[in-house]
Every structure is written in C-alpha cells, then in structure tokens.
Amino acid sequence: MKKLILAFVFCVAAYYSTQAQNNIEKTNIGAIKTASVQTSDFTLGQNEFLLNGKPFLIRAGELHFPRIPRAYWDHRIKMLKAMGMNTVCIYLFWNLHEERMDSFDFSGQKDVAEFVRLIQANGMYCIVRPGPYACAEWDMGGLPWWLLKKKDVKVRSKxxxxxxxxxxxxxxxxxxxLSSLQIQKGGSIIMVQVENEYGAFGKDGDYMEATRKNVLAAGFDRVQLMRCDWSSNFNNYQTAPSVAVTLNFGAGSDIDKQFELFKKLYPSAPLMCSEYWTGWFDNWGRPHETRSINSFIGSLKDMMERRISFSLYMAHGGTTFGQWGGANAPPYSPMVTSYDYDAPIDEQGRPTDKFFAVRDLLKNYLNPGEKIGVMPTALEVIEIPKITFIKSANLFENLPPAQKSKSIMPMEMFDQGWGRINYRTNLTASTVPRKLVITDVHDWASIFINGKLVGNIDRRRAENTVQIPPVSRDAVLDILVETTGRVNFGEAIIDRKGITQKVEIFEGDRSEELTEWSCYSFPVDYDFQSKMIFKNEHATGPAWHKANFKLSKTGDTYLDLSTWSKGMVWVNGHNIGRFWKIGPQQTMFVPGVWLKKGINEIIVLDLEVPIQSTMMGLKRPVVDKIVPDASLLVRKNGQKLDLSSVIPVLKGKFDDQKNWKDIMLKNITIGRYFCLEATTSQLDKDMTSAIAELQVMDAENHMISTQKWKVIYADSEEMTAANHAADRIYDNQESTFWQxxxxxxTVPHPHQVVIDLGAEYQIKGFRYLPRSDKNKSGMIKDYNIYISVSPFKM
Structure with a gap:
C-alpha cells in the first residue's frame, strides 16, 4: 500500500512538473513573460484559414523591427492592435544578421526573437518572412553584400x-x-514565408522547392508555410501544395479582378492579400508619394465583405536608419531614409487619418471574442534650438591607409560593404581639355584634380562623363564615390559599388585607361567617424562636421537638414541615415531614446559644402519638398517630337480591361528607338495617358532586358501632384504608372513616349499593362507604334 501511495505521489509530481515546464515554454520564453496561449494549431481549410479548427480571418499589419528603435517595439505593436489588427507580419533581412560572412548577430536591435515574444505578449499572432530575399526597399533586398565578392555569383538561383x-x-x-516560437510549440508564429515575390524575378520552381526544404530544415517543420506574388505572375512557377499561395496588390485595386485567375486555379484555397500597399516609398529627387484614404479603404472594405485575409504593407514604416536604404532599377532610383510610406501610423508612431479610417472599418469585422486594442500613450516630441557647427575635419586630410590596385575595382573587392570610397591616381600633362569617362559609377561621384572639384557624375541620370581642364605633369586625380543604396529588386540586384569596370581619359580620338590606383575606404560605422581630426574651422570641401548640444529633457525630434548638401548623420553614436538636399525628405527622424539629458553629440559627413553649418530639431517632418538640381521632366524646354515623316509600324486599339495586353507587329521590325503614341483614351472626357508597364519582345519571343533602357522623350509627365514620371513604364512595379x-x-492628345532600348533589336511585338487600380483615368484606347534605327526628329 505504501509503495502504491508513493507511486501515485511521483506520478502526480511528474504530471505537474511536465505541465509547469510546458507553461514555462509557453509563457516565459526569453527576457519577458508572454501572454498565455490557448491555441496550438493553424492550418489551411476549405476557403478559410483555420485556427484550432475554427475559421480565422487574418488582419495583419507589417512592422520592420530594424526600422523601429528597440525601446519603441512594444509601442508600435500596441498601435497595430489599437488599429484593429490581430497579427503582425515581419521581415528578416539576411544582411542585417550576417554583415560579415559566418558572423551572425541576433542581439540588441537585431533580437528578432524578443520582437516576436512581444507580439505574443500583446495577444497577437505573427507571420515571419525570413527570405533569404526580402526586397522591402532595403539594401540589396536583404541579401548580403559579401556575396558580390564572388565575381560570377547568381542570386535567387539553384x-x-x-x-x-x-x-x-x-x-x-x-x-x-524562432522555430521554438511556432504556434504548434506554444508560440505566436502562425505562418512562415518561403522567399518573396519570386514570380517577379524568375520561374524556377526547383529553386523555390529547394528554398522550401531549407526552411523546413531550419526547424519550421510544423508551421504553415506560404508564398506571395502578384496576380500577374503568381502562376510563373509551382510550389508544394502544402504552401499557401497569397497575392500582393495596392490601394484602390479591383479585388475581384485581382483574385479572378487565382480562384480558377485554387478554387478551395483561402484568399489573402499578403501585402496590401497602404502607400508607397519615396525616391531621392522625386515627389513625395501618397495614396488616398478613399481608394485605400474602399478596397479594404471589399476584402472584408469577401472574408479575404490581409496584411497592411506598411502599417507603420518607420525609418531606414544607417546604410540600409535600397534602390530600384531601371532606372536607378535610390530610396530616402524615411520609410513613412504614407502608412496609417506615421514615422514617429502617431496615428494618421488612415489609422482612424482602418479602425472604424475593422471594428465591424472582428473574429468572435476579439476586441480592438487600447491606444498606447503617445510619445513626446520636442524641438531643439539651433545647433551651430564650429568644428570640421577635411576628408582629404583624414585619409585612411591606402589599398593599392593596378586596375580599378568595386569597393566589395576591397572588403568594404557600404559608405564611400576614394580612387586616386596621377594624370599625364595636357594643354587641352579632356574627357574623363567612368564605366560605371555606382552611385554618385565627385571628381577632383589637385583637390579642386571639377564635376559630379550621377548614376540616376545615367551619366558617365565629365570634362577636365588642362593639367600640368603629375596632377592628382581623386574620384570620391558615395553609395546611395544597392538595387533591391529585379535583375539589377547584382549591384557592386564604387567604380565597377574602368576609368578612361579621352583626348580627341585617343583614349587611355587609367591604372595604378590608391584606394581609400570610408565605412559607415561610428567608430571610424569619431577618429577624425577635428579643427575649429569651416571646411571648404568634403568634410565631417561636429557639434554638441545640451538638452534638459528628451523626446523624438526631426533634424532639419535643409541647409546641408549630401551625406550621412550620426547622433550619440547612432547612424541616423542618409540625407540629400534634392529632397523630398528635408528632415531626419531622431528617436528620443537615442538622446540624453545633458550633452549630446552630432557628426555630419557632408560631401559638398553646407549653405549654413547649423541645424534645428523640429516637431514635424518635412518629407515633401523637392529642390531639384536639374529638371525632373524628360522633355526639354521647347522640344517637340516630329513624327510627320514617319510611318507607324502598327495602328491599334486597346480594350478597357485591366490586364496585360500582348500585341504582335505585322512584320518583324529592326530598331533601337520605340515610340508609343496614344491618340485617344478610354474616357472621352479624359485627356491623359497612363501606362503601368511596357515590355518589348524580340524575334525569339524573349522580352528585351530593360536594364539599358532610357526615356528620351515624353510629351507630358505629372510630377507635381505625384510621381508619375515616364520611366515608371519600365520600373517593374505594376502599381506605379506614367501619367x-x-x-x-490637362494636356491634349496625342501623347508620346520614346524609349532608347540601348541597342538595335529585331522587334516582334510588345506587352502593355494599364494602371491597375479601379480608376480608368488615362487608360489608352487608340494608339500608334513607331520604331526606328536612328533617333526620331525632335
């Protein structure tokens, strides 16, 4: 009997010990105590997602923890819940966690596990998008720069x-x-994404299957897997049936049209918009992007009425601190530091009118037992009186040790990931001006001879040449190159920085490739900047500028950089990011948690000379002020295309449907210059033209690469109210368009756009995509196509 009693006691003790251990794993993972989780499964059902066997509508919002100071993570998650979300969607960026090969870092600001635990502590679920490719307007789309040290590297390829x-x-x-935080193990992760928008890059199902197996091997073998693409390309490849297929599209979309083909191919699958674009990102030198509340809320309501799950991209964008901002191409167009995105929650964490519109809508569509969260306390914003900079350190007086190279090489070959690099050599004497041709500058170059600036080269404008004056023997040539973000999308993602091929000097018909280079690397980390030798003087060229300022209290603020030129800012050791006088961003967000009572330090690297070496902290951002260094319009003053002597190779009429239109020419035509002329629109009262994407097909039925394309004429572009530049027609973004x-x-018809394809091709046809939202304004009806070997008369 005594043995039986002891055995019973041991069994009870073991049971409660096991339960206690399970509870610890569920409720005390890591540094914080998370909320108790009652659910344990999330799967695909018949036209529904199932949470513990019951229908569950995902209302997610995207947050990027690297774009939010760690101290504010909890605040931003609570803001999402207060907007009506039940799930947080997150990216991981490979290059953030492995800045150097085999050196992984998930600590501090990079502690993604802690961010996921905070999501669970707030009673919300999590969708994880680990990559390896992400996009997100992040440097190289999240791929690490050191991959580019392999000269023949192929990315996103088996x-x-x-x-x-x-x-x-x-x-x-x-x-x-993160694998221990899957919902099946007591965590909050309900789905994990395999890669990202692969259909816009390739069609290799084998690569996606290999990546899926890598995700499973990483320990995500219980959670529901998913993939996302666009309605136009989600069927470019196939993945395992167990992977949920979701679509991405933007504000104002026709929901039924977006899911039309999807429902035919996957009639029993749950419907989800995995990225519902609430706004858009800004590019340096282009107008500030916004999306109207009405179009945004209209399509969101349509999804709610149809029980379509969604994730708002972005719910809160935050700030791309440091060197992490990416770029699009073609044409090359780098992103600004602010990632405000015109999102419902602004860069500083404040609710906008969009926020309240979403909250008012979603309160009518909650899952059983759900409640909208309570708004957290707003974070304080402060002004900072004028800061005057009296110390500077001239860049050429603070050169780091040189690395020698006979031929030119990109910065990756000098084991440098980001920042600036200076290439130095000697020039032979010349009594006449010469041309310096650089192939290619990535991304902005300042050319100096004997320390004097003689010109700049801007990759955004496809520039590569500068005139240099006569020089005496052994003149010193410096080419200072700044990186403004690696391409994060499309085939141009192999984007090495610095000077990628060669530097030549031309005198008449004679050319010489320059060699014997001394190369100086300027990385972006604070330790490097702090070691400069500062003097009590104002530098007259590229330089670091340093000042101290005193605060009696801390709070978030926006530094006004409107009198500065181009460079980067560090505050109390934190890299705040890039600035550029051309706008539209003129201020930089500084989190209050990175400031301190008493003395604070600020260092500014300006590659030019500031108008005034002063700065203030404002309570509101300035993100919509363009100060262009050249006209934003393609068309020059007085320029007019003359097609009177040219016969169109095709006259046609487009239908009014919002789908890709494949058009074949009557005969294969040789040409380099392609002109689309719109003569009427689908709406008779409307006088504008709109093209979202244009592709040109060669004789072998291949789409001609757009990497060398250049718009050389557009009769009209809307660049005041929005960024509807003509080059939007080949930016690989279906939600943006030329108008x-x-x-x-309005400007009357006809409307023409002329593209230099970069070389001669045998052209068989073209593809045209009109604007993808519900609005038919500007959709083309009647058109002419002109193709020529030589430039059209202008």
Whole structure:
C-alpha cells in the first residue's frame, strides 16, 4: 500500500512538473513573460484559414523591427492592435544578421526573437518572412553584400551552389532563434514565408522547392508555410501544395479582378492579400508619394465583405536608419531614409487619418471574442534650438591607409560593404581639355584634380562623363564615390559599388585607361567617424562636421537638414541615415531614446559644402519638398517630337480591361528607338495617358532586358501632384504608372513616349499593362507604334 501511495505521489509530481515546464515554454520564453496561449494549431481549410479548427480571418499589419528603435517595439505593436489588427507580419533581412560572412548577430536591435515574444505578449499572432530575399526597399533586398565578392555569383538561383549553401545556413540560424516560437510549440508564429515575390524575378520552381526544404530544415517543420506574388505572375512557377499561395496588390485595386485567375486555379484555397500597399516609398529627387484614404479603404472594405485575409504593407514604416536604404532599377532610383510610406501610423508612431479610417472599418469585422486594442500613450516630441557647427575635419586630410590596385575595382573587392570610397591616381600633362569617362559609377561621384572639384557624375541620370581642364605633369586625380543604396529588386540586384569596370581619359580620338590606383575606404560605422581630426574651422570641401548640444529633457525630434548638401548623420553614436538636399525628405527622424539629458553629440559627413553649418530639431517632418538640381521632366524646354515623316509600324486599339495586353507587329521590325503614341483614351472626357508597364519582345519571343533602357522623350509627365514620371513604364512595379499632366490643366492628345532600348533589336511585338487600380483615368484606347534605327526628329 505504501509503495502504491508513493507511486501515485511521483506520478502526480511528474504530471505537474511536465505541465509547469510546458507553461514555462509557453509563457516565459526569453527576457519577458508572454501572454498565455490557448491555441496550438493553424492550418489551411476549405476557403478559410483555420485556427484550432475554427475559421480565422487574418488582419495583419507589417512592422520592420530594424526600422523601429528597440525601446519603441512594444509601442508600435500596441498601435497595430489599437488599429484593429490581430497579427503582425515581419521581415528578416539576411544582411542585417550576417554583415560579415559566418558572423551572425541576433542581439540588441537585431533580437528578432524578443520582437516576436512581444507580439505574443500583446495577444497577437505573427507571420515571419525570413527570405533569404526580402526586397522591402532595403539594401540589396536583404541579401548580403559579401556575396558580390564572388565575381560570377547568381542570386535567387539553384544554379549557384555557393548562394544555396549560404542562404541555407542563414535560414538555419533564423530557425535557432524562432522555430521554438511556432504556434504548434506554444508560440505566436502562425505562418512562415518561403522567399518573396519570386514570380517577379524568375520561374524556377526547383529553386523555390529547394528554398522550401531549407526552411523546413531550419526547424519550421510544423508551421504553415506560404508564398506571395502578384496576380500577374503568381502562376510563373509551382510550389508544394502544402504552401499557401497569397497575392500582393495596392490601394484602390479591383479585388475581384485581382483574385479572378487565382480562384480558377485554387478554387478551395483561402484568399489573402499578403501585402496590401497602404502607400508607397519615396525616391531621392522625386515627389513625395501618397495614396488616398478613399481608394485605400474602399478596397479594404471589399476584402472584408469577401472574408479575404490581409496584411497592411506598411502599417507603420518607420525609418531606414544607417546604410540600409535600397534602390530600384531601371532606372536607378535610390530610396530616402524615411520609410513613412504614407502608412496609417506615421514615422514617429502617431496615428494618421488612415489609422482612424482602418479602425472604424475593422471594428465591424472582428473574429468572435476579439476586441480592438487600447491606444498606447503617445510619445513626446520636442524641438531643439539651433545647433551651430564650429568644428570640421577635411576628408582629404583624414585619409585612411591606402589599398593599392593596378586596375580599378568595386569597393566589395576591397572588403568594404557600404559608405564611400576614394580612387586616386596621377594624370599625364595636357594643354587641352579632356574627357574623363567612368564605366560605371555606382552611385554618385565627385571628381577632383589637385583637390579642386571639377564635376559630379550621377548614376540616376545615367551619366558617365565629365570634362577636365588642362593639367600640368603629375596632377592628382581623386574620384570620391558615395553609395546611395544597392538595387533591391529585379535583375539589377547584382549591384557592386564604387567604380565597377574602368576609368578612361579621352583626348580627341585617343583614349587611355587609367591604372595604378590608391584606394581609400570610408565605412559607415561610428567608430571610424569619431577618429577624425577635428579643427575649429569651416571646411571648404568634403568634410565631417561636429557639434554638441545640451538638452534638459528628451523626446523624438526631426533634424532639419535643409541647409546641408549630401551625406550621412550620426547622433550619440547612432547612424541616423542618409540625407540629400534634392529632397523630398528635408528632415531626419531622431528617436528620443537615442538622446540624453545633458550633452549630446552630432557628426555630419557632408560631401559638398553646407549653405549654413547649423541645424534645428523640429516637431514635424518635412518629407515633401523637392529642390531639384536639374529638371525632373524628360522633355526639354521647347522640344517637340516630329513624327510627320514617319510611318507607324502598327495602328491599334486597346480594350478597357485591366490586364496585360500582348500585341504582335505585322512584320518583324529592326530598331533601337520605340515610340508609343496614344491618340485617344478610354474616357472621352479624359485627356491623359497612363501606362503601368511596357515590355518589348524580340524575334525569339524573349522580352528585351530593360536594364539599358532610357526615356528620351515624353510629351507630358505629372510630377507635381505625384510621381508619375515616364520611366515608371519600365520600373517593374505594376502599381506605379506614367501619367501625363493633370494638375494645372490637362494636356491634349496625342501623347508620346520614346524609349532608347540601348541597342538595335529585331522587334516582334510588345506587352502593355494599364494602371491597375479601379480608376480608368488615362487608360489608352487608340494608339500608334513607331520604331526606328536612328533617333526620331525632335
């Protein structure tokens, strides 16, 4: 009997010990205590997602923890819940966690596991998007720069064993951090994404299957897997049936049209918009992007009425601190530091009118038992009186040790990931002006001879040449190159920085390639900047500027950089990011948690000379002021295209449907210059033209690469109210489009756009995509196509 009693006691003790351990795993993972989780499964059902076997509508919002100071993570999650979200969607960026190969970091600001635990502590679920590719307007789309040290590297491809090995290793490191937080293990992660928008890049199903297996091998073998693409390309490849297929599209979309093909191919699948674009990102030198509340809320309501799950991209964008901002191409167009995105929650964490519109809508569509969260306390914003900079350190007086190279090489070959690099050599004497031709500058170059600036080269404008004056013997040539973000999308993602091929000097018909270079690297980390030798003087060229300022209290603020030129800012050791006088961003967000009572330090690296070496902290941002260094319009003053002597190779009429239109020419035509002329629109009263994307097909039925394309004429572009530049027609973004002017009076038909394809091709046809939202304004009806070997008369 005594033995039976003891056995019973041991069984009870073991039971409660096991339960206690399970509860610890569920409620006390890591540094904080998370909320108790009652659910344990999330799966695909018949036209529904199922949470513990019951229908569950995902209302998610995207947050990027690297774009939010760690101290504000909880505040931003609570803001999402107060807007009506039940799920938080997050990216991981491979290059953030493995800045150097085999050196992984998930600590501090990079502690993604802690961010996920905070999501669970707030009673919300999590969708994890680990990559290896992310996009997100992030440097190289999240891929690490050191991949580019391999000269023949292929990314997002099974054909490169090095890429597959490294991406698999990275995913395993992510698994070590997050696999225990799957919902099936008591965590909050309900889905994990395999890669990202692969249909816009390739069609290799084998690569996606290999990546899926890498995700499983990383420990995500219980959670529901998913993938996302666009309605136009989600069927470019196939993945395992167990992977949920979701679509991405933007504000104002026709929801039924977006899911039309999807429902035919996946009639029993749950419907989800995995990125519902609330706004858009800004590019340096282009107008500030916004999306109207009405169009945004209209399509969101349509999804709610149809029980379509969604994730708002972005719910809160935050700030791309440091060197992490990316770029689009073609044409090359870098992103600003602010990632405000015109999102419902602004860069500083404040609710906008969009926020309240979403909250008012979603309160009518909650899952059973759900409540909208309570608004957290607003974070304080302060002004900072004028800061005057009296100390500077001239860049050429603070050169780091040189690395020698006979031929020119990009910065990656000097083991440098970001920042600036200076290339120095000697010039032979010349009594006449010469041309310096650089192939290619990535991304902004300042050319100096004997310390004097002689010109700049801007990759955004496809520039590569500067005139240099006569020089005496052994003149010193310096080419200072600044990186403004690696391309994060499309085939141009292999984007090495600095000077990528060669530097030549031309005198008449004679050319010489310059060699024997001394190369100086200027990285972005604070330790490097702090070691400069500052003097009590104002520098007259590229320089660091330093000042101290005193605060009696701290709070968020916006530094006014409107009198500065181009460079980067560090505050109390934190890299705040890039600035550029051309706008539209003129202020930089500084979180109050990075400031301190008493003395604070600020260092500014300006590659030019500031108008005034002063700065203030404002309570409101300035993100919509363009100060262009050249006209934003393609068309020059007085320029007019003359097609009177040219016969169109095709006359046609487009229908009014919002889908890709494949058009074949009557005969294959040789040409380099392609002109689309719109003569009427679908709406008779409307005088504008709108093209979202244009592709040109060669004789072998291949789409001609757009990497060398350049718009050389557009009769009209709307660049006042929005960024509807003509080059939007080949930016690989289906939600952006060229539109002719409509502010201040519309411009009558015909409307023409002329593209230099970069080389001669045998052209068989073209593809055209009209604007993708519900609005038919500007959709083309009647058109002419002109093709020529030589430029059209202008």
């Amino acid at each position: 054909d490169d064993p090095f890429f597959m090995e490294r991406s698999g290793k990275y995913l395993k490191e992510v698994g070590k951090q 002719s002017q409509y502010i201040g009076g």
